[in-house]
Amino acid sequence: MTMRRFAQNLLIVCAMAAVSSFAFGQKDPGVRGGIQNTGGGLQQQGIPIPHPPVISRNPTTGATINENELASFLEGILRAGQLESSCDDCADVTDGSQVTGLGELDPMFPQFHTNSNGLGARHNSDQCFSCHGQPTLGGSGGFLVPNPSDKTPRMAENPQFHLIPHRYGRQNIVPSFEKQYGPIREVRFKNKPDGTPDGGVHQLWTVRGSTNDPTIPNCALTQPDFEKEYKAGNLAFRIPLQMTGLGLLESIQDREIIAQHDATAGLRATLGITGHPNRSGNDGTITRFGWKAQNKSITIFAGEAYNVEMGITNEAFPTATEEDPDCQGPSKPEPNDVVRTDTTEIRNQEFDNPLHIMPDWQQFQILMRFTDGPTPDPNPSESAKRGKALFSDIGCALCHTPQMQTAPVMNSAVLQNRPVNAYTDLMVHHMGYKLADDISQGQAGPDEFRTTPLWGVGQRIFFMHDGRTADLLRTIREHHSEASPKYPASEANGVVHRFNRLSAEEQQSILDFLRSL
Amino acid sequence: MSRSFLKSTAKRILTSHLRDANVRPVALALIMVASVALGERKPTSEFQRTLAVTNAEPVVLNIEIISGDVEVLYSRDGQVSIAGFAQADGDSGLDDNYFSASLTLDQAGNRITLRHSDPGAVQGKLRVRYRIDVPYRTEVVCIVNRGRQSIRGVLGPVTAKAGIGDIKASYISKGLQAEVESGNIDLQVIGEHVEAGTNRGNITGERLAHGIDARTGDGDVSLIVVGPSTAVVGKGNGRIEVGGARGALTCSTEGGDLHVQAVPHGNWKLNSASGVIRLDLPPVANFDLDISDDSGEIQIERDDLSKPSSDARRVSQRVGGGGERIEVGTVSGRITIR
Numbered sequence: 001m002t003m004r005r006f007a008q009n010l011l012i013v014c015a016m017a018a019v020s021s022f023a024f025g026q027k028d029p030g031v032r033g034g035i036q037n038t039g040g041g042l043q044q045q046g047i048p049i050p051h052p053p054v055i056s057r058n059p060t061t062g063a064t065i066n067e068n069e070l071a072s073f074l075e076g077i078l079r080a081g082q083l084e085s086s087c088d089d090c091a092d093v094t095d096g097s098q099v100t101g102l103g104e105l106d107p108m109f110p111q112f113h114t115n116s117n118g119l120g121a122r123h124n125s126d127q128c129f130s131c132h133g134q135p136t137l138g139g140s141g142g143f144l145v146p147n148p149s150d151k152t153p154r155m156a157e158n159p160q161f162h163l164i165p166h167r168y169g170r171q172n173i174v175p176s177f178e179k180q181y182g183p184i185r186e187v188r189f190k191n192k193p194d195g196t197p198d199g200g201v202h203q204l205w206t207v208r209g210s211t212n213d214p215t216i217p218n219c220a221l222t223q224p225d226f227e228k229e230y231k232a233g234n235l236a237f238r239i240p241l242q243m244t245g246l247g248l249l250e251s252i253q254d255r256e257i258i259a260q261h262d263a264t265a266g267l268r269a270t271l272g273i274t275g276h277p278n279r280s281g282n283d284g285t286i287t288r289f290g291w292k293a294q295n296k297s298i299t300i301f302a303g304e305a306y307n308v309e310m311g312i313t314n315e316a317f318p319t320a321t322e323e324d325p326d327c328q329g330p331s332k333p334e335p336n337d338v339v340r341t342d343t344t345e346i347r348n349q350e351f352d353n354p355l356h357i358m359p360d361w362q363q364f365q366i367l368m369r370f371t372d373g374p375t376p377d378p379n380p381s382e383s384a385k386r387g388k389a390l391f392s393d394i395g396c397a398l399c400h401t402p403q404m405q406t407a408p409v410m411n412s413a414v415l416q417n418r419p420v421n422a423y424t425d426l427m428v429h430h431m432g433y434k435l436a437d438d439i440s441q442g443q444a445g446p447d448e449f450r451t452t453p454l455w456g457v458g459q460r461i462f463f464m465h466d467g468r469t470a471d472l473l474r475t476i477r478e479h480h481s482e483a484s485p486k487y488p489a490s491e492a493n494g495v496v497h498r499f500n501r502l503s504a505e506e507q508q509s510i511l512d513f514l515r516s517l
Numbered sequence: 518m519s520r521s522f523l524k525s526t527a528k529r530i531l532t533s534h535l536r537d538a539n540v541r542p543v544a545l546a547l548i549m550v551a552s553v554a555l556g557e558r559k560p561t562s563e564f565q566r567t568l569a570v571t572n573a574e575p576v577v578l579n580i581e582i583i584s585g586d587v588e589v590l591y592s593r594d595g596q597v598s599i600a601g602f603a604q605a606d607g608d609s610g611l612d613d614n615y616f617s618a619s620l621t622l623d624q625a626g627n628r629i630t631l632r633h634s635d636p637g638a639v640q641g642k643l644r645v646r647y648r649i650d651v652p653y654r655t656e657v658v659c660i661v662n663r664g665r666q667s668i669r670g671v672l673g674p675v676t677a678k679a680g681i682g683d684i685k686a687s688y689i690s691k692g693l694q695a696e697v698e699s700g701n702i703d704l705q706v707i708g709e710h711v712e713a714g715t716n717r718g719n720i721t722g723e724r725l726a727h728g729i730d731a732r733t734g735d736g737d738v739s740l741i742v743v744g745p746s747t748a749v750v751g752k753g754n755g756r757i758e759v760g761g762a763r764g765a766l767t768c769s770t771e772g773g774d775l776h777v778q779a780v781p782h783g784n785w786k787l788n789s790a791s792g793v794i795r796l797d798l799p800p801v802a803n804f805d806l807d808i809s810d811d812s813g814e815i816q817i818e819r820d821d822l823s824k825p826s827s828d829a830r831r832v833s834q835r836v837g838g839g840g841e842r843i844e845v846g847t848v849s850g851r852i853t854i855r
Contacts, residue, residue, distance in 0.1 A: 037572075047572055051653045053593035070590065071705075074670045074688040078706070094742075094763065097726040098690050098708035107672075107690040107708050108653075136594070372593070 002040055008252070014100035024508040028472040029515050031135070032377060032458040038135035040143035040156030048106035049129075051077055052138030052244060053372040063413035069370050070360075075368040076367025081109040081137065082116035084310060086167075087213045088332045091117050103149070109137060111148030112167075114212065115358065118336040120311010120320055121221060121327035124186050126167060128376040129363060130159050131184050131240040135459040138371050141184035141240035144463055160184050162246070164205065171209030177237065178204075183467025186309070188236040189229060190438045201308050202226075207327055214331035221322065236437035237466035238291055242260045242456050245373030246289065246298045248420045251406035254286045254294040257426050264398050271395055271494035275427035276441045278450070281293040288426045291452075291465045292444035302365035312337050314361045337361050367486040370414070373422065374456030377516040387513025390506055394498035397490075423454035423517065432481020432490030437465065447487040458515040472511050524765060564601035564616035570627045571595075573820045575654040575672065579630040584663045585645030591670030591688075592650030597629055599650075605643040656691075665700075674709070683718075692727075701736070706728070710744075719755075720748075737773070745783060756792070781841040787848045795853045796845065803837030806854070816853040 035041045039049055054073060057064050065073065085091045091114040093099055098107035099115050109129055119126050134142025143156035146163045161180045165172035177185055189198040207213065229235050257277065268274070277286040278293040289295035295304065303316025313320050313335035319369040320334060326336075337359040358366075367401065377384070391397055400423040410416035428448040436447035444450070449465060457463075463475040476499055479492035490496075499507065535659070570576050572594055580587055592598065601620060605611040633645065645664075651657075655671040662680045673691035677684045684695045684702045692709035695702045703720040704711060704725065711729040713720050719736040722729050729743035738748040738757045745764030749756045756773040759766065765783035768775055775789045778797035781804045787794055791813075798804070800822040806822070808815055809831045817824050817832075825832045845852055 041571060045573075048654065050572060050594035051591065054591065054650075070669065071687065074591070075706070076669075078688070094726055096724070098706075100690060100727065102710040375593075 005285060026473060028511050031461060032515050033135070035143070035461065037457055038142070039133045039139065040145060042097055043105060043145045043148075043154050044156045046105065046153070047110065048135050050136040051108065052136055052367065053245065053375070055370045055372045058414050058416070058418045060418045061413065061416070063416075065370055065414045066412075069412065069414070070364075072363065072366040073370040075358075075361045076363045076370075077108055077137070079116075079363040080132075080367055081106070081116045082127065082360065083110045083112075083118035084116050084126045084312065085114035086117075086121070086207045086210055086332075087215045087329045088102070088117050088336075090213055090215070091115055092212075105148065107433065111145075111163075118310075118312040118332075118360075120307070120313070121207050121219070121322040121324055122206075123204070123311035124201075124204050124309045125159075125164050126310060128305070128310075130164060132243055134461055136244075138243045138367070139374075139456065140242040140460050140462075141467070143181070148278040156185055158182055160204065166507075168213075169209050169211035170205065170207060172205045173223060175204070175230065177226070177230055177235070179458065182294060182464035183237075185237040185239060185240045185467060187226065187229075188238065188437075190234050190236055197440070199441070201234065203311065203321060204306070206322075215331065216327050219324070219327035221324060221327050222474050236439050236494075239462055239465065239467035241291070241452075242374065242460070243368045244371045245420070245422065245453070245455060246301075247369035247371065247412075247415055248290060248373055248406060249422060249424075249426070250298055250369070251410060251415045252288075252404050252420060252426070253407045253483050256404050256407075257286055257288075260401050260404055261425055264401075267395070268398050271491075273395075273429065273449070273487075273491045273494070275399065275400055275425060275429045275491065276443070277426070278428050278444045281442065286426065286452070287442060289448055291439070291440040292439070293426060293428050293450035294441035294444060298368045299362075299365045302361045302368065305442065306337060306361040306364070312361070314338060314359060316361070344484075350503075369412075373420065374459070374517070376421075376455070380516040381512055383509045384516040386506075386511040387509035387516075388513070390502065390510050391513055394502065394510075395495040396499075396510075397423075398495070399425050399427070399429060400454050421455060423457075424451045427451060429491045430488050431479065431492065433462065433484035433487045434478060434481040435490070454514065454517050456517065460517045472514055473507070476510075531558065531723070560605045560611040560808075562601075562603045562611055562613055562615035562622060564599070566622065567596050567598045567631060568624050569595065570597055570629075570652065572652075572654075574627050575656055576652055577628045577656045578649065578651060578658070579628075580647075580649075580657070580661075581631070582633040582647070582659075582661045582664060583635045584683075585633060585635075585647060585661065587659055587661060587663045587667070588646075589651060589655075589657055589659065589668045589671065590648070590649045591655075594652040594654075597649065597651050597655075599631065600648045601633075602644050602648075607642065611643055628850050666785040689724060702731075726763070738768075754792070781843060784842045784844075786844045786846075789850050790847070791849045792847075793851045793853070794845055794847055795855070796843070797855045801837070803840035805839050805842045806820045806832065806834050807842065807844045808832040808852055808854070809844075810850075810852055811848045813849050815849050815853040816851065818855045822828070822854060 019311050031038060043049055055065055093115045095116055097115050097400050099110040099113045100107045102113050104110045125131050129137045131141050132138055134140050144163055145153040145156050146161040147154050157180045160178040165174050187202050189202050192198045202224050208219050208221050280296050287293050287296045289301045295301040303314050306312040306314050314337040318335040339359055339447035340357050402423055404420050406415055406418050408417045428444040428450050431449050438446045440446050462470050464478055469475055480496035481490040483489040543735050554772045557605055575805055600618050603615050621827045623630045623639040629693045653672055657668055657675045660678045661665050661682055661750050664682045667685045668675055673689040675689050675693045677695045679697040679700055681699045683700045684697055686693055690708040693707050693711045695713045697715045699717045702713045702720045704722045706724045710727045711725050713729060714732045716734040720731040720733050721739045722743040725743045728746040730747045731738050734751040735753040736755045742761040750770040750773055752771045754772045757768045757770055757775045759777045762779040763782050766785040769788040769790050772791045774793040775787055778794045780799050799810045815825050822834055
């Protein structure tokens with residue numbers, strides 16, 4: 001066959017494939033509303049990213065968020081939006097202030113003026129919402145404009161590609177796994193150099209070179225050799241989960257989780273789905289936050305995130321991950337972010353008032369508690385409605401439990417006794433070698449993951465724990481994994497087989513349904 | 518069980534059994550218990566509407582209410598949700614058509630106007646309350662003749678005016694103007710400069726980074742952690758209390774006390790005609806102090822300041838290396854520096 005004939009045939013094959021894909025092929029419709037109209041896509045157009053939604057009226061009781069809860073929620077937005085400087089008193093504006101009159105797009109989410117202090121010598125980010133901004137602040141990982149102080153914004157991109165590693169002149173080398181339009185990734189090392197298990201987060205960035213901290217001129221920290229570890233297959237990635245609705249998930253009692261699980265035991269058995277809770281080693285109750293359901297509460301999560309993601313020590317995690325005195329500043333107190341009890345204005349950084357006594361990390365957990373769950377499409381298509389039924393019919397709902405109920409009596413009236421449509425059983429399941437990340441957390445083994453809540457999946461950009469894909473169809477198929485010498489087969493195999501046997505139109509309906517969530 | 522059924526049952530008891538002397542006490546007791554249980558439920562009327570708005574530009578919300586309470590608060594983007602609730606005190610003629618007769622709601626894109634006029638038939642006989650859930654990017658102009666206002670969690674700017682009633686605002690990112698004839702003003706966490714004035718009432722402000730001009734004809738002023746600010750009490754014994762002034766500060770009272778506890782970050786001018794002025798400054802501080810006192814008393818309780826003679830009418834001293842200028846003056850009051 002001549003090259004010309006080959007090229008002609010190839011063209012025909014490609015054209016046929018394109019036509020058949022158009023006519024019959026199922027396709028992820030993409031982020032609901034479009035990436036350009038959510039998260040950083042809005043920022044790129046000069047529109048601030050929407051703030052986290054306040055928890056909605058309790059559909060069972062009619063209770064709404066009360067005045068004190070709302071005040072704490074609003075304060076929480078302010079704290080979670082703070083841009084952190086690394087020393088103890090060199091923020092551009094008074095700690096905890098909104099940044100107004102200085103050209104910031106959103107006074108509550110400044111991008112080039114710091115309004116807080118405490119960034120650790122090693123960190124993954126310098127601001128909560130940098131990694132939780134899709135589709136709204138408080139959401140999952142998305143994109144941000146990389147040049148926020150310039151008049152002409154560039155296209156929104158992964159903030160780990162340029163914005164965070166280089167903000168305020170910081171001299172960080174961006175590892176190759178942080179792609180410009182890829183997912184925000186944090187890194188765990190599977191093993192230590194001696195071959196024993198590691199499993200911990202290794203923070204991406206250092207404060208070396210910071211132009212806004214005169215107290216650390218001699219900081220010479222270097223980053224771990226991520227490229228070497230990457231090539232050696234020693235990295236496990238995690239992408240940011242959404243914070244929205246976490247108060248509702250926390251309000252579900254263990255007995256509800258177990259009852260829902262037991263109710264599907266027969267059906268699950270026919271498909272080889274088991275699942276089990278990850279339980280606290282302290283009190284034996286079910287832990288439920290994080291990719292492996294490793295965190296007990298959003299308070300623990302908040303404390304851990306402040307220290308691990310931003311290097312900000314606090315009452316829950318009081319020890320710095322990096323204690324190099326050349327990079328922590330001579331006057332920076334440890335732990336850094338604590339309940340303020342100073343009585344004078346000199347040492348208390350404007351905390352001389354009741355509203356500001358609570359530390360940032362605590363306000364952050366209150367914010368998470370009273371942020372509403374993601375709102376599904378109020379007008380789903382007919383295809384999406386069919387997909388909802390199919391989703392249950394083929395067994396997806398056996399793990400992605402559509403609804404659970406919060407505790408009947410709680411301190412907060414808006415949280416108690418209400419349905420939670422999170423599409424998760426809050427259990428961990430064996431997912432096979434293809435997804436296994438070789439990291440164990442609590443009772444979640446190296447190939448086990450929590451059933452990811454699907455609420456909000458309609459407006460997420462990246463999927464799976466490592467953000468390996470932005471395509472929901474591939475995401476479904478990644479649930480399938482045969483047994484390997486190291487790991488059993490994925491518990492989802494039976495359901496994925498059923499999905500694969502559906503017609504293209506039916507598969508499309510499931511994709512449409514998922515994007516309606 | 519309907520109210521009409523209960524009413525007719527009660528009427529039957531009254532007309533038939535009360536004639537019987539034996540039954541009368543029991544029936545009367547039952548009626549009393551029933552009427553308490555029924556609680557003389559007051560007539561109510563409700564209104565609910567949700568309007569779609571875009572993210573592309575701010576929402577501009579104009580509110581004009583003759584009489585009623587208004588709560589504007591951030592809830593979520595993409596919609597403005599308006600809930601109205603009216604409750605009558607007695608036989609007011611309030612019915613389900615109340616809001617359709619009294620409320621005008623206009624929307625032109627993201628510009629929303631709500632006007633509530635009180636129909637004469639029920640004026641003064643009912644309580645009206647509005648809760649308006651808005652996106653963060655909302656500008657608010659709210660004018661209430663008689664009633665309370667609460668505005669929370671919006672970008673702003675916010676203008677709130679009232680005849681009689683309190684104004685509360687918190688977590689406003691842009692500027693705020695609050696004016697009331699008679700009522701208190703309570704402000705927390707405002708991103709830009711604030712102007713607050715009341716003829717009769719107190720003004721409180723916390724975390725006003727860009728400061729406040731607070732003026733009350735007759736009332737107290739309390740400020741905590743504020744930028745460059747002015748606080749004036751026009752007459753009477755209203756007090757001024759400032760903790761954590763972050764910039765220039767000008768305060769004056771007539772007969773009320775004036776207390777400032779802060780690190781000097783700007784020049785201060787503190788005056789009271791006849792009240793007590795007390796300054797609590799950090800143990801170590803740099804400033805230039807200028808005190809004048811026509812007929813009152815000056816007390817210095819700091820080691821880094823020399824004590825004036827008992828008849829001293831003016832004290833000028835440099836403390837530390839000198840710095841911000843603190844001027845304190847009174848006609849007949851007492852001045853204490855700590």
